[in-house]
Amino acid sequence: MIQLYIPLNFLGVLYREIRQGLIDLERLFELLDSQREIADRPDAVELRLARAPEIRFEDVHFGYEPEREILRGLSFTIPAGQTVAVVGPSGAGKSTLARLLFRFYEVGQPGRAAADGTPAAGGRISLDGQDLRSFTQASLRRAIGIVPQDTVLFNDSIEYNIRYGRPDAGPEAARQAAQAAHIHDFITALPQGYQTRVGERGLKLSGGEKQRVAIARTLLKDPPILIFDEATSALDSANERAIQAELRSVARNKTTLVIAHRLSTVVDAHQILVLDQGRIVERGRHAELLAAGGRYAQMWALQHNGAGASNPADPHPPPH
Numbered sequence: 001m002i003q004l005y006i007p008l009n010f011l012g013v014l015y016r017e018i019r020q021g022l023i024d025l026e027r028l029f030e031l032l033d034s035q036r037e038i039a040d041r042p043d044a045v046e047l048r049l050a051r052a053p054e055i056r057f058e059d060v061h062f063g064y065e066p067e068r069e070i071l072r073g074l075s076f077t078i079p080a081g082q083t084v085a086v087v088g089p090s091g092a093g094k095s096t097l098a099r100l101l102f103r104f105y106e107v108g109q110p111g112r113a114a115a116d117g118t119p120a121a122g123g124r125i126s127l128d129g130q131d132l133r134s135f136t137q138a139s140l141r142r143a144i145g146i147v148p149q150d151t152v153l154f155n156d157s158i159e160y161n162i163r164y165g166r167p168d169a170g171p172e173a174a175r176q177a178a179q180a181a182h183i184h185d186f187i188t189a190l191p192q193g194y195q196t197r198v199g200e201r202g203l204k205l206s207g208g209e210k211q212r213v214a215i216a217r218t219l220l221k222d223p224p225i226l227i228f229d230e231a232t233s234a235l236d237s238a239n240e241r242a243i244q245a246e247l248r249s250v251a252r253n254k255t256t257l258v259i260a261h262r263l264s265t266v267v268d269a270h271q272i273l274v275l276d277q278g279r280i281v282e283r284g285r286h287a288e289l290l291a292a293g294g295r296y297a298q299m300w301a302l303q304h305n306g307a308g309a310s311n312p313a314d315p316h317p318p319p320h
């Protein structure tokens, strides 16, 4: 019902903010249908995945504006059930990759599309070989779970906030998800337990607690594809290690894209992509990249002498 009371221009602003921040408000899209800037193709089909798919980016170009290319021909594959982490300096285009996968934006340059709307030489993103554009957006978004940088909590009970990952889930399933996300004990210690009101007008949760709520939501949703957009604001290192362990368990058997603003998150990834100015400048596993002595090794070395630790885009001390 809230759409009856919110002016449309406000919804437009909200939509842009959600899109920008990768905020996990998938359900809000149902309310914002008329605000969508990307239309389903007339022949779009429902995405049905029996298991985690292979994700492939092929020569993907993208710019928010025609005159400024942000991604300059990226190609990489995330094999089914594996994790690829993207690192690189601030503004390299890391979050943009995730926005394209969630199809907040279409690959290609706006303004350079052909008259029939086909983007000019934009490349493509596919799931198990099928172009993302062939699926309905609603079914695509149901298949993707996002643990965003900054989790938005509704002014409602903490139970509602977890169950919103899958509204048809019962309270017991929400508790199990909270247990797996290691937030159950925190919740039960609150005066009103799962019925405690949170959000702007309720109890304020810390960054780590909010991320755990997001992890519980995602566990409940159990999507085959996961995007983890790491918080830029550093958690304390004990909390960060715990969140990473929880995340590893969420990511098991899911095809996962990690947008890493700190290097400590990526050590276990099956593949690390080092992005700079919209290009992949290095790729490999942590040990391989260290041995190669290139960009990644430099970034890693930097964190050992502590330089740049105040910049969230720069590396952070490793978790050991």
Ligand code: ATP
Pocket: 020, 064, 065, 070, 088, 089, 090, 091, 092, 093, 094, 095, 096, 097, 261, 313
């Ligand atoms: P960070 O580590 O700081 O989050 P990032 O690598 O994730 O950076 P992106 O958020 O992908 O970087 O941004 C890449 C570039 O695209 C930046 O130069 C940014 O200014 C630009 N950009 C991002 N969103 C928009 C937008 N909506 N309109 C125009 N330019 C944008």
